[in-house]
Amino acid sequence: MKCEIEFLPVGTGSKAGDAIVVRYGDVAGYSLMLIDGGHVETGDNIVAHLKKNFGPFPVLEHVVLTHSDGDHASGLRTVLSEIPVRNLWMHIPWFHAEDTRLLFFNKGIAAEALAKAIKAEYPVISELYDLAVAGGTKIFAPFQGEAIGPFRVCSPAREAYNYLMPQFEKTPEPDQTTIEAASMWLGKESLARKLIEAAKTALQGWVKETWDGELLKDGGITSASNESSVILYGSFENDERVLFTGDTGVNGLRWAAIYAESVGLPLQQFTFIQIPHHGSRRNVGPTILNRLLGETKPQFTPPRFHAFVSAPQDDARHPRRIVLNAFARRGGSVMATQGQRIVHWGGFPARPGYNVGETLPFYTDVEEYA
Numbered sequence: 001m002k003c004e005i006e007f008l009p010v011g012t013g014s015k016a017g018d019a020i021v022v023r024y025g026d027v028a029g030y031s032l033m034l035i036d037g038g039h040v041e042t043g044d045n046i047v048a049h050l051k052k053n054f055g056p057f058p059v060l061e062h063v064v065l066t067h068s069d070g071d072h073a074s075g076l077r078t079v080l081s082e083i084p085v086r087n088l089w090m091h092i093p094w095f096h097a098e099d100t101r102l103l104f105f106n107k108g109i110a111a112e113a114l115a116k117a118i119k120a121e122y123p124v125i126s127e128l129y130d131l132a133v134a135g136g137t138k139i140f141a142p143f144q145g146e147a148i149g150p151f152r153v154c155s156p157a158r159e160a161y162n163y164l165m166p167q168f169e170k171t172p173e174p175d176q177t178t179i180e181a182a183s184m185w186l187g188k189e190s191l192a193r194k195l196i197e198a199a200k201t202a203l204q205g206w207v208k209e210t211w212d213g214e215l216l217k218d219g220g221i222t223s224a225s226n227e228s229s230v231i232l233y234g235s236f237e238n239d240e241r242v243l244f245t246g247d248t249g250v251n252g253l254r255w256a257a258i259y260a261e262s263v264g265l266p267l268q269q270f271t272f273i274q275i276p277h278h279g280s281r282r283n284v285g286p287t288i289l290n291r292l293l294g295e296t297k298p299q300f301t302p303p304r305f306h307a308f309v310s311a312p313q314d315d316a317r318h319p320r321r322i323v324l325n326a327f328a329r330r331g332g333s334v335m336a337t338q339g340q341r342i343v344h345w346g347g348f349p350a351r352p353g354y355n356v357g358e359t360l361p362f363y364t365d366v367e368e369y370a
Helices: 040-054 076-082 093-103 111-120 123-134 158-167 176-186 193-199 250-262 286-293 321-329
Strands: 002-007 020-026 029-035 060-064 085-089 138-140 151-155 206-208 231-236 240-244 272-274 305-309 332-336 342-344 365-367
Touching (some): 076 085, 076 123, 151 250, 158 176, 250 286, 286 321, 305 321
């Protein structure tokens, strides 16, 4: 089985997002999968792209919404309205009200009232659910261990999602004391919203970085919603191994690594990996990258995997050069959308009209930490 991966351009300025079309199977018989749908306007672009490249009546076997943020979910409304979708995989926050009620500050609220309050904050997810039901699309929750076509969900586990959801920016006020206690089994401090806000620093100046002098730091903190992103691992012919990461952070990547190793899915052998969260330095660090990809290779070693990142045009913050360098020094050939589509053919023949994307260089000037 082959696997073609196409990142569509999403966003301009600082307006990032993800929309990834996956074709798996063979030329004579394949299935289509969509991972995330970008912004509202992205939906029209996805529909047009599918019809142009896969016939006037394409069918999506699977649609995966990695997490509930608008830059991943909004465009899926158009997709579900105009393209037949057999299976929709997404987390539905209000379905977890009963299991998470004690992690919220208001202990007196009934589960039904809590679910109603949460649902009111997620109109896009609610609309996607209604569209799927109306269109006869099957809806599944993408938790650890589930198979989505040729992919395995490595993160999040249901228990991890239940821990994270009360800390989403749109959910009611969490009980931080209870969450701190619950975080002990996760081996990580709470992703408190106040810590997340503190991590959102302005772009600083530039500093020199060498191949052997990595400046990327461990300890980055991303939002709880980002950490809940679905991480997918796929194995294909010719030892092709693929990892999709959404907007996950260090916690999600660590959970995925632990699970993959527990079920015999090898790490450090990827031929394709998605750089998380548009290349933010809050989502990766040297330790987790060494675990997933291996140690730094000598400079000028031929690349051994592709690393794609969804990033808007004209954004000084994303992708961070310090992150791109981190993937490059571990063997990655790094490419970014930045207004263009980029494709990993994965054994499928190249389609007419497609240019080979530009591999980004190793940067000697990178962003300075605050």
